[in-house]
Amino acid sequence: MNPTSFIQLYVFVLAAFVGYQVITRVPPLLHTPLMSATNAISAISLVGSLVAAGSNRGTVSTVLGFAAVTAATVNVVGGFIITDRMLKMFKREPESASKAASDEKAGGAK
Amino acid sequence: MRETFTQVTYLVASVLFILGLRSLTKPDSARRGMQYAAVGMLLAIIGTLVQHEIVRYDWIAGGLILGTIIGIPMGTEVPMTAMPQRIAISHMFGALAATLVGVAEYWLHGASLGTAKISAIGFEVLFGSLTVTGSFMAFGKLQGIVTGRSVTYKGQNAVNITLFGVTVLMFVYLIVNPGNAIVFYAMIALAFLIGIFMVLPIGGADMPVVISLLNSYAGLASAATGFAIGNNVLIIAGALDGASGFILSIVMSKAMNRSFNNVIFGAFGAAPTVSAKTATGLTVRSISAEDAAIQLAYAKLVIVVPGYGMAVAQAQHTVRELAELIEKKGGEVKYAIHPVAGRMPGHMNVLLAEANVPYDRLYDMDEINGDFERADVALVIGANDVVNPAARNDKSSPIYGMPILNADKAQSIIVLKRSMNPGFAGIENELFYDDKTSLLFGDAKTSLSRLVTEVKSV
Numbered sequence: 001m002n003p004t005s006f007i008q009l010y011v012f013v014l015a016a017f018v019g020y021q022v023i024t025r026v027p028p029l030l031h032t033p034l035m036s037a038t039n040a041i042s043a044i045s046l047v048g049s050l051v052a053a054g055s056n057r058g059t060v061s062t063v064l065g066f067a068a069v070t071a072a073t074v075n076v077v078g079g080f081i082i083t084d085r086m087l088k089m090f091k092r093e094p095e096s097a098s099k100a101a102s103d104e105k106a107g108g109a110k
Numbered sequence: 111m112r113e114t115f116t117q118v119t120y121l122v123a124s125v126l127f128i129l130g131l132r133s134l135t136k137p138d139s140a141r142r143g144m145q146y147a148a149v150g151m152l153l154a155i156i157g158t159l160v161q162h163e164i165v166r167y168d169w170i171a172g173g174l175i176l177g178t179i180i181g182i183p184m185g186t187e188v189p190m191t192a193m194p195q196r197i198a199i200s201h202m203f204g205a206l207a208a209t210l211v212g213v214a215e216y217w218l219h220g221a222s223l224g225t226a227k228i229s230a231i232g233f234e235v236l237f238g239s240l241t242v243t244g245s246f247m248a249f250g251k252l253q254g255i256v257t258g259r260s261v262t263y264k265g266q267n268a269v270n271i272t273l274f275g276v277t278v279l280m281f282v283y284l285i286v287n288p289g290n291a292i293v294f295y296a297m298i299a300l301a302f303l304i305g306i307f308m309v310l311p312i313g314g315a316d317m318p319v320v321i322s323l324l325n326s327y328a329g330l331a332s333a334a335t336g337f338a339i340g341n342n343v344l345i346i347a348g349a350l351d352g353a354s355g356f357i358l359s360i361v362m363s364k365a366m367n368r369s370f371n372n373v374i375f376g377a378f379g380a381a382p383t384v385s386a387k388t389a390t391g392l393t394v395r396s397i398s399a400e401d402a403a404i405q406l407a408y409a410k411l412v413i414v415v416p417g418y419g420m421a422v423a424q425a426q427h428t429v430r431e432l433a434e435l436i437e438k439k440g441g442e443v444k445y446a447i448h449p450v451a452g453r454m455p456g457h458m459n460v461l462l463a464e465a466n467v468p469y470d471r472l473y474d475m476d477e478i479n480g481d482f483e484r485a486d487v488a489l490v491i492g493a494n495d496v497v498n499p500a501a502r503n504d505k506s507s508p509i510y511g512m513p514i515l516n517a518d519k520a521q522s523i524i525v526l527k528r529s530m531n532p533g534f535a536g537i538e539n540e541l542f543y544d545d546k547t548s549l550l551f552g553d554a555k556t557s558l559s560r561l562v563t564e565v566k567s568v
Contacts, residue, residue, distance in 0.1 A: 005226040008337050008345055015346040018128060019353030025135045028361070028449055028474050031456030032193060034134050034354060035325055037144055039200050041127050042332040042351035044151065045207045047120075047158045048339045052214040053173060054164035061214045066169040068210035071203040073177020074184060076155075079200060080148040081185025086460055087141040089190075093468040 033086045040079025046072035112160055119157025120343035126150030127347055131354070137469055154343055190464040191421050194453040195252035198321055201328045202245035208331035209238030209298070215338055221289030228288040230337035232281050232297070237331035239298050243305030245324050251309070252317065252453060260313035270307050277301060314418070315495065317453040318362040326355025358455050365449035365475075367501075367512040394530065397548035399557065402524050403564030406432070409441045409486035413478065415517050416458045417451050419492015419528070423554035426465040429491065432558055433467070435565045441486075445471055446478040446515050448496035479516045488520035490541075492527075492554050498539045523547040526557045 026034050049072050053065025126146045133143020158164070188196045212234035216223070223231065250256035280297040284290065312320050329351025336344025363369060406412060414433065420426060433443040445467065451458045459472055473481075482488060490497055497517040500507035517523055518541050525542060527549055541547055550557050 002224075002226065004340065005337070008340070008342070011342050012333060012337075012345050012349050015124075015349035016353045019131070019350040020357065022128065022132045022135070023350075023354045023357050026131075027135070027137075028447065028456060029459045029469055029472055030134050030137060030140060031358060031361075032197075032454060032460045033140065033144075033456070034131075035197055035322070035358065035455060036193075036200070037131065037134060037147070038325065038329065038351040038354040039197065039204060041130070041147060041151070041347045042329045043204055043207070044123070044127075044154060044344055044347040045204065045211065045332045045335050047154055048211045048335050048341060048344060049173070049207050050155070050158050050170055051161070051163055051339065052211050053169045054159075054166050056165045057218055060217050062166075062169050064210045064214040064217070066173045068207040068214070069170060069173025070177040070180070071210070072207035073174050074181040074203045075200050075207075076151055077178050077181030078184035079181075080144065080151070081182065082188065082196070083144050084141060084148075085185065086190075086193075086463070087137070087144060089460070089463040089466075090137040090140070090469045091463070091466070092137070093470050 030087075030090070033083050033090075036079055036083045036086065040075060040083055043072045043075035043079055046076055112162060116157040116161055119153040120341070123150035123154035123157075124343050124346045126153075127350060131350060190460050191424055192253075193460060194317060194321060194457060195249045197454060198245045198249040198252060198324070201321070201324045202242050202249065204328040205238045205241035205245065205324075205331050208328070208335045209235050209242060211335050212238060212338060213298070216291075216294055220291060223288045225285060227338060228285055230334050232284055234331055234334035234338050235294075235298050236277070236281065236301050237327045237334060239301040240305035240308065241324050241327040241331060243302045244309045244320075245305075245328070247306055247309035248312075248317065248320055248324060251312070251314065258314040260316075261310045266307075266311060270304070273300060273304055273307065277304060314453060315450070316366075318450050318455050318457075319359055319366070319368075321454045322355050322358035322362055324355070326352050326359060329353070329355055362450055362455060365513060367509070394542050395548045397524065397550050399550060399560040399564050402548070402550050403561050403568055405487055405522060405524065406436055406441070406489070406561065407439045407565045407568040409436065411442045411444070411481070411485045412436055412487045412489055413482060413485045413517070413520065414443060414445045415488060415490045415493050415497055415515055416445065416447070416462065417491065417493025417496060418453060418457075419494075419526075419554050421452055421457065421461055421492075423492065425491065425555040425558050426461040426467075428555055428558035428562065430462070430465040430467050432562050432565065433471075435562060439565070439568070443471065444473055444478060444481065444485075446475070446482075446488075446517075447472055448475055448493070448515050451493060451496055475513060475515055482516040482519040485520040486522065488517040488523045490517055490523060490525040491558070494539055497541055499544075500538075500540055504540075517541065518544060518546075521546070525549045526554050527551060528553060 049065055049068035052061050053069050127150055130143045130147025133139045212231045216231055251258045277297055277300045280293050284293050329348050333345050333348025336348055436443050447458050495509055497515050499518045501509045501512040501514045523546055
């Protein structure tokens with residue numbers, strides 16, 4: 001293994017460790033948004049797709065890259081939108097319980 | 111200079127991704143945090159587009175536009191009840207992108223790939239392609255295109271293990287002989303098959319584990335892409351996604367008292383799950399909406415236990431309506447959420463949040479189990495296995511040992527149920543025969559509307 005691969009392995013292991021620490025603290029309440037959020041974030045593979053589609057390395061690479069860009073973009077765009085849509089719905093108890101239907105965001109610190 | 115700019119955008123994106131995920135630990139900060147993460151994504155895309163390597167933008171523009179056209183309705187239009195299949199299909203898209211990039215890399219470099227690179231590409235296309243077909247199968251099952259039941263046949267595990275073994279051997283061969291394109295493409299074909307066969311025996315109730323597992327695989331495929339093309343932000347984002355899916359799979363497995371292997375190779379419905387206790391000789395007590403409404407209207411504490419049945423009947427809004435009425439009559443309403451209620455992690459929380467139920471009313475299993483004893487009514491809506499006391503006291507039951515919601519400890523239990531068919535796992539539920547339990551038969555939404563009308567007139 002060359003040094004670059006080793007550094008990559010470090011990055012991977014440390015990121016996985018950070019991920020583990022952070023994500024174990026996400027409450028079950030938000031597990032669905034968590035899944036759509038990580039899905040949107042891992043669509044960063046779009047970056048690799050862009051290189052394949054745009055670096056003029058032959059038709060095969062361009063066409064495969066194009067398909068990959070499309071697939072990854074679906075997740076970037078759709079993923080962040082739907083995560084936001086879900087998170088917008090989680091509201092705490094309004095001050096007066098009767099107007100639960102109102103779309104106002106309930107303020108106040110925890 | 112440009113290269114520095116690109117790397118800086120990647121670094122910023124990585125930090126914003128981690129902060130975004132950290133913001134999900136609190137519902138109040140979550141939205142803002144994820145918006146920052148989206149900004150990070152945008153920066154990374156811009157940083158990539160200005161690279162020297164990229165010389166033509168026609169296909170890129172085409173892909174970005176097409177993806178956006180498909181992506182926007184997938185973000186804005188999909189109803190919350192369809193969230194599990196929506197997430198499953200997005201795992202497919204993510205894994206597809208990774209696989210295609212891997213194939214493109216192999217196509218370009220083939221035999222000249224070093225050991226590290228071919229290993230990375232191998233992992234990338236393996237995880238990628240099995241996630242593509244696996245997620246598509248999961249999507250098909252959840253959407254009802256493919257039967258949601260567990261599909262099993264004799265020797266299934268032997269077939270799957272052989273298939274897996276052969277694929278691993280091919281991968282090892284490829285690391286030694288990276289130039290053998292036939293083996294490379296055959297390996298991808300086999301991985302596609304593994305994805306299908308892996309999800310085929312999974313029944314609906316096990317979906318939360320499988321979706322989490324596929325989430326993890328899709329992440330690992332992205333991380334492997336990062337190794338293959340030497341890009342750290344991909345490695346980081348992929349590792350985060352992989353870790354998240356892995357954690358969720360463990361949480362889900364624990365909530366069902368089952369190991370990974372058991373879910374993947376065990377196929378819940380497949381084993382001849384003869385219900386330990388048959389229903390013969392036992393009678394259920396049915397209740398009219400009027401009587402149920404009276405109980406609810408005078409209750410001091412009502413705990414609602416929602417399950418997949420609530421999602422199917424799209425009854426979450428009516429539940430909230432009923433809860434508000436009970437509150438007006440002076441009662442308190444809490445919601446007890448089992449980790450595997452529904453078809454994906456957190457499914458019930460999202461549905462109830464959509465129906466404007468404040469999130470401080472939604473309680474995890476551990477938080478609420480102590481409260482059932484002082485609850486006047488436990489209202490079970492389309493949930494079954496997660497409230498089956500057999501998990502606690504019947505050693506011969508297939509779900510023995512699974513942590514459950516203590517609905518049976520409530521003063522009285524009202525179960526909304528379509529018919530007396532056993533739940534998904536095909537296990538008889540003692541709770542329904544309990545003296546304290548009464549059943550209100552009918553579609554969950556219709557029953558709830560009737561309850562709403564009746565409670566109003568109490």
